[in-house]
Amino acid sequence: MFDWENDREQLLDEIEEMISRKRYTQLRDRLVTMEAPDVALLMQELEEEKLPLVFRLLPKEQAAEVFVELDSDQQEMLIQGFSNTELKEVLDELYLDDTVDIVEEMPANVVKRILRHADPDVRKSINEILKYPEDSAGSIMTTEFVDLKASLTVEDALKRIRRTGPDKETINICYVTDDARHLLGYLSIRTLLLSEEDDIIGDIMDTNVIYANTLEDQETVAMNLNKYDFLALPVVDTENRLVGIVTVDDAMDVLQEEATEDIEKMAAMLPSDKPYLKTGVIETWKARTPWLLMLMLSATFTGMILNHFESSLAACAVLTSYIPMLSGTGGNSGTQASTAVIRALSLGEVRFTDLLRVVWKECRVAIFCGACLAAANFVKMMLVDRLLLRNPSVTPQVALVVCATLVGTVACAKLVGSSLPILAEKLHFDPAVMASPFITTIVDALSLLIYFRFATLILGI
Amino acid sequence: MFDWENDREQLLDEIEEMISRKRYTQLRDRLVTMEAPDVALLMQELEEEKLPLVFRLLPKEQAAEVFVELDSDQQEMLIQGFSNTELKEVLDELYLDDTVDIVEEMPANVVKRILRHADPDVRKSINEILKYPEDSAGSIMTTEFVDLKASLTVEDALKRIRRTGPDKETINICYVTDDARHLLGYLSIRTLLLSEEDDIIGDIMDTNVIYANTLEDQETVAMNLNKYDFLALPVVDTENRLVGIVTVDDAMDVLQEEATEDIEKMAAMLPSDKPYLKTGVIETWKARTPWLLMLMLSATFTGMILNHFESSLAACAVLTSYIPMLSGTGGNSGTQASTAVIRALSLGEVRFTDLLRVVWKECRVAIFCGACLAAANFVKMMLVDRLLLRNPSVTPQVALVVCATLVGTVACAKLVGSSLPILAEKLHFDPAVMASPFITTIVDALSLLIYFRFATLILGI
Numbered sequence: 001m002f003d004w005e006n007d008r009e010q011l012l013d014e015i016e017e018m019i020s021r022k023r024y025t026q027l028r029d030r031l032v033t034m035e036a037p038d039v040a041l042l043m044q045e046l047e048e049e050k051l052p053l054v055f056r057l058l059p060k061e062q063a064a065e066v067f068v069e070l071d072s073d074q075q076e077m078l079i080q081g082f083s084n085t086e087l088k089e090v091l092d093e094l095y096l097d098d099t100v101d102i103v104e105e106m107p108a109n110v111v112k113r114i115l116r117h118a119d120p121d122v123r124k125s126i127n128e129i130l131k132y133p134e135d136s137a138g139s140i141m142t143t144e145f146v147d148l149k150a151s152l153t154v155e156d157a158l159k160r161i162r163r164t165g166p167d168k169e170t171i172n173i174c175y176v177t178d179d180a181r182h183l184l185g186y187l188s189i190r191t192l193l194l195s196e197e198d199d200i201i202g203d204i205m206d207t208n209v210i211y212a213n214t215l216e217d218q219e220t221v222a223m224n225l226n227k228y229d230f231l232a233l234p235v236v237d238t239e240n241r242l243v244g245i246v247t248v249d250d251a252m253d254v255l256q257e258e259a260t261e262d263i264e265k266m267a268a269m270l271p272s273d274k275p276y277l278k279t280g281v282i283e284t285w286k287a288r289t290p291w292l293l294m295l296m297l298s299a300t301f302t303g304m305i306l307n308h309f310e311s312s313l314a315a316c317a318v319l320t321s322y323i324p325m326l327s328g329t330g331g332n333s334g335t336q337a338s339t340a341v342i343r344a345l346s347l348g349e350v351r352f353t354d355l356l357r358v359v360w361k362e363c364r365v366a367i368f369c370g371a372c373l374a375a376a377n378f379v380k381m382m383l384v385d386r387l388l389l390r391n392p393s394v395t396p397q398v399a400l401v402v403c404a405t406l407v408g409t410v411a412c413a414k415l416v417g418s419s420l421p422i423l424a425e426k427l428h429f430d431p432a433v434m435a436s437p438f439i440t441t442i443v444d445a446l447s448l449l450i451y452f453r454f455a456t457l458i459l460g461i
Numbered sequence: 462m463f464d465w466e467n468d469r470e471q472l473l474d475e476i477e478e479m480i481s482r483k484r485y486t487q488l489r490d491r492l493v494t495m496e497a498p499d500v501a502l503l504m505q506e507l508e509e510e511k512l513p514l515v516f517r518l519l520p521k522e523q524a525a526e527v528f529v530e531l532d533s534d535q536q537e538m539l540i541q542g543f544s545n546t547e548l549k550e551v552l553d554e555l556y557l558d559d560t561v562d563i564v565e566e567m568p569a570n571v572v573k574r575i576l577r578h579a580d581p582d583v584r585k586s587i588n589e590i591l592k593y594p595e596d597s598a599g600s601i602m603t604t605e606f607v608d609l610k611a612s613l614t615v616e617d618a619l620k621r622i623r624r625t626g627p628d629k630e631t632i633n634i635c636y637v638t639d640d641a642r643h644l645l646g647y648l649s650i651r652t653l654l655l656s657e658e659d660d661i662i663g664d665i666m667d668t669n670v671i672y673a674n675t676l677e678d679q680e681t682v683a684m685n686l687n688k689y690d691f692l693a694l695p696v697v698d699t700e701n702r703l704v705g706i707v708t709v710d711d712a713m714d715v716l717q718e719e720a721t722e723d724i725e726k727m728a729a730m731l732p733s734d735k736p737y738l739k740t741g742v743i744e745t746w747k748a749r750t751p752w753l754l755m756l757m758l759s760a761t762f763t764g765m766i767l768n769h770f771e772s773s774l775a776a777c778a779v780l781t782s783y784i785p786m787l788s789g790t791g792g793n794s795g796t797q798a799s800t801a802v803i804r805a806l807s808l809g810e811v812r813f814t815d816l817l818r819v820v821w822k823e824c825r826v827a828i829f830c831g832a833c834l835a836a837a838n839f840v841k842m843m844l845v846d847r848l849l850l851r852n853p854s855v856t857p858q859v860a861l862v863v864c865a866t867l868v869g870t871v872a873c874a875k876l877v878g879s880s881l882p883i884l885a886e887k888l889h890f891d892p893a894v895m896a897s898p899f900i901t902t903i904v905d906a907l908s909l910l911i912y913f914r915f916a917t918l919i920l921g922i
Contacts, residue, residue, distance in 0.1 A: 033669050034669070035669065035671060035689055037688050037689055158654070161654060162654055162655060165651060165654065165655050166655060170651075171650075171651050171654070172633050172650070172651075172692070189632075189633070189650055189651075189654075190626060190631075190632050190633075190650075193619070193622060193623055193626065193632070193650075194623060194626050194627060208494050208495070208496065210496060225713075226710070226713050226714070226717065227498050228496055228498055229710035231633070231692065231709070248692070248709050248710075248713070249687070249690040249709075251713075252686075252687050252709070252712075252713055252716065253687070255713065255716065255717060255720075256687065256716060256720075256808070259716075259717075259720035259724075260804055260808070262724070263720075263723070263724060263727070263800055263804050264800065264801070264804070266724070266727075266728075266800070267727075267796045267797050267799075267800035267801070268793055268796065268797060269797050269800070269801065275805065275808070275810040276801055276802065276804075276805035276810050276811055276819075277805070277810060277811060277815065277818060277819070277822070281822060281825045281826055281829070282829070284801075284822070284826045285826050285829040285830055285833075288794075288797050288826065288830055289829075289830055289833050289834070291793070292790060292793055292794060292797075292830060292834060292871075293833065293834060293837055295789060295790065295793055296786060296789070296790045296834055296837070296838060296867075297837070297841060299785055299786035299789050299790070300786070300841070300845065300846075302782075302785040302786065302789075303782040303783060303785065303786055303846075304782070304850075306781055306782040306784075306785070307779075307782045307852070310778055310781075310782075313778075313781065314775070314778065317771055317774075317775065318768075320767055320771075320774065320781060321763075321764040321765075321767040321768045321771075322764060323767075323784065323785070324760055324763040324764065324767070324784070324788060324905055324909075325757060325760035325761070325763065325764055327785060327788070327789075328756060328757070328760050328763075328788075328898075328901065328902065328905065329753060329756065329757045329760070331792070331898075331901075332729055332752070332753055332756055332898045333749075333753060335728045335729065335898070336728050336729060336730050336749050336753075338728075339724055339725065339727070339728035339730070340725070340728070340730065340737055340745075341737065343721050343724050343725070343737075344736065344737035344738070347717070347721070347736070349736040349737050349738060350737055350738060354738060357738060358737075358738070361738070361742060361745070364742045365742055365745045365746050365749065368742070368743070368746040368750075369746055369749055369750050369753060372746075372750050372754065373750070373753060373754060373757055376754055376757070376758070377757060380758060380761070384761065385761075385764075389765075391768070410753075437789075437792075437793045437796070440789065440792075441789065444785055444789065448785075
């Protein structure tokens with residue numbers, strides 16, 4: 001097997017050398033043994049002007065597979081250099097959903113050229129899929145699936161699959177429709193193969209079909225594919241007619257993308273759909289600044305609270321040195337709770353009706369965590385800060401204020417952190433946006449208020 | 462289609478009523494139209510004593526499918542109540558990898574009973590799979606795959622698949638081995654069906670096989686399945702003999718689990734492999750306290766820095782009120798960078814050799830972000846803090862100190878946030894653990910040092 005991580009540098013050198021010595025047959029023989037995604041990764045490392053040369057060495061089918069895996073910049077560059085015949089050859093080998101993905105990324109003049117050279121059927125399908133909103137089931141489906149009639153025998157069905165199969169994205173699942181293209185049932189190629197030749201499709205198909213609507217969110221579709229362990233999910237239009245299928249490989253990509261998006265939002269970034277190193281500096285800056293700015297300005301409140309208690313701080317200056325620890329611990333506790341709840345929400349493990357259960361659970365966790373932290377902190381303040389660092393102003397009373405605040409802060413943090421995302425989901429906001437930085441800001445303010453309240457109570461300042 | 466989210470309450474009521482009125486045939490007819498994961502979800506909401514009754518209504522095959530989807534508590538309860546015949550019936554219907562998953566969760570006495578009633582072949586396979594380390598390819602593979610000999614004709618191969626297929630987890634991909642079970646190649650059922658009946662398997666198979674070793678990390682296996690859009694990946698032992706396959710549905714689960722684990726680690730929690738609401742309070746507490754404790758104690762350093770500069774703060778008290786904003790912004794900037802890099806690392810988009818590219822990119826992003834934030838903050842301090850809130854101690858010089866610190870903090874945060882995870886990966890630590898809370902603590906300390914440095918320079922305190 002080709003081990004990309006280890007052999008990459010060496011392989012790149014080999015290939016560069018074959019190109020410079022014009023050993024094209026040798027290069028071709030090396031490339032055909034590789035899987036398309038690896039060839040694409042390799043081509044991304046080559047100098048741009050060598051790209052068309054290497055691409056033209058590949059056999060037609062592999063060339064199409066590699067083409068799909070390239071960056072859109074490189075795809076565009078190759079298309080610009082293609083003759084009309086070459087373009088048509090590549091297009092003929094592509095699966096429809098891949099063609100649509102490519103078309104979506106290309107500038108208008110390239111799109112026009114692609115559509116002009118696609119088969120009329122394909123052109124019609126491309127145009128239809130392009131109409132669906134981004135991130136909908138319709139936008140990621142393919143229209144190249146196997147459909148069968150309920151009256152066929154297994155033998156006839158297998159014949160039909162043998163005849164039409166080469167152009168379909170998958171033959172593993174076949175769909176049964178009536179004359180008006182309404183979805184009646186489905187069956188796997190396995191059921192077909194394990195049945196008798198004269199069985200009737202209508203008798204052996206499964207009529208409990210899980211399907212999606214064209215406008216449904218792609219994440220829901222992917223989650224369903226995952227939940228039911230399907231290899232494909234049929235997509236129907238508003239009149240319940242079968243218009244396409246979403247295959248498991250695309251569903252997997254969707255789940256990965258959605259996880260990345262959630263992670264980005266939780267870290268206060270606007271989501272980007274490009275890999276990290278492909279995103280430009282300006283783009284990254286644009287994705288990161290809005291939230292930073294908002295959170296920075298919202299920290300005004302904590303500043304105001306501190307100003308308000310300026311005289312208390314002056315009366316007992318040692319209190320200042322524990323503020324970063326308190327706000328850090330509050331932030332971390334809140335982040336833990338919000339992250340756990342946000343992930344559970346997006347995996348469908350928690351819904352709005354579970355709000356009270358979640359809050360009750362977090363309450364108890366908060367008490368345990370808070371007690372632990374307070375105890376550890378009391379010991380640390382007495383032994384390290386007072387004895388070891390010889391700071392006489394760290395009195396047991398001061399330690400008590402800090403520890404009581406810790407318990408209160410952790411409790412607030414867990415409550416705010418766990419309930420805000422659920423409430424956000426109920427109000428149809430994105431729960432991931434309610435994540436750590438946002439909650440941290442709220443918890444910061446709360447923990448300061450608690451701190452000064454305890455300071456007044458216990459130290460009388 | 463059954464819409465779980467909306468129909469759940471209603472369906473539950475219906476079913477409770479059918480049970481109380483003993484309308485078992487009606488209940489059975491309702492349940493057989495549902496997919497196994499939905500029946501399992503429903504059963505989880507039922508009272509425990511009704512579980513065996515509902516389970517026994519299900520037809521054998523569906524019963525097994527539902528059984529796999531239940532919680533391990535419920536599985537255990539059902540097994541305890543099964544007669545030996547019932548247990549054997551369920552076990553016979555299960556796929557091997559599912560049986561292994563169940564065995565792993567059961568207490569010793571239940572495991573013994575399962576092994577006693579499993580077929581000798583199955584028992585041997587279970588014991589073998591149980592030997593592989595957790596999270597390895599071996600531990601998630603199934604040994605129920607289709608293997609063919611290279612000398613067979615397509616016709617004979619199809620006959621063999623028809624004969625052995627019912628017991629295999631998938632027939633969509635078939636593997637070709639020699640007499641010593643070495644992996645020679647693979648072919649899809651589609652290739653088989655689209656070939657001539659007298660073609661020889663050895664001629665039409667694909668010999669460039671991507672495979673995994675039994676001890677390989679399950680995440681690598683899942684990533685490869687996703688990268689190459691495979692439906693299954695073969696697993697070989699140290700002597701290169703084919704021992705099992707990992708199917709795409711299991712790979713999808715692995716990717717989801719690993720994403721959850723990364724998210725948990727990034728939020729300073731020890732990862733848990735149970736759903737949020739199924740994890741007990743004590744377990745959650747144990748997963749969350751260690752990092753909270755460590756981060757709390759490490760905040761001692763920030764406290765020490767503040768103590769050290771106590772006199773500076775006393776000389777210009779207004780500086781205190783901007784500390785939360787500075788440390789918040791530093792933390793958020795660092796989190797953004799570290800999260801982006803950690804996710805890119807785990808998707809394989811970034812490797813150690815990219816370190817300089819990453820740092821160079823983050824440097825430029827930091828300058829843009831820092832400049833933006835500083836400008837906005839200067840305006841805000843002058844207009845809001847000085848004019849609107851009438852705080853005369855907010856002088857342009859103080860604003861300059863705060864803004865210069867902002868730029869320095871953002872730069873530090875982005876550099877530390879982006880480089881630490883990559884260095885961690887190089888040293889074979891888990892990069893996700895180097896995430897926000899850890900980096901925040903470092904950035905907190907750095908930002909304070911920068912703050913007081915600028916305060917000394919500009920304000921001369």
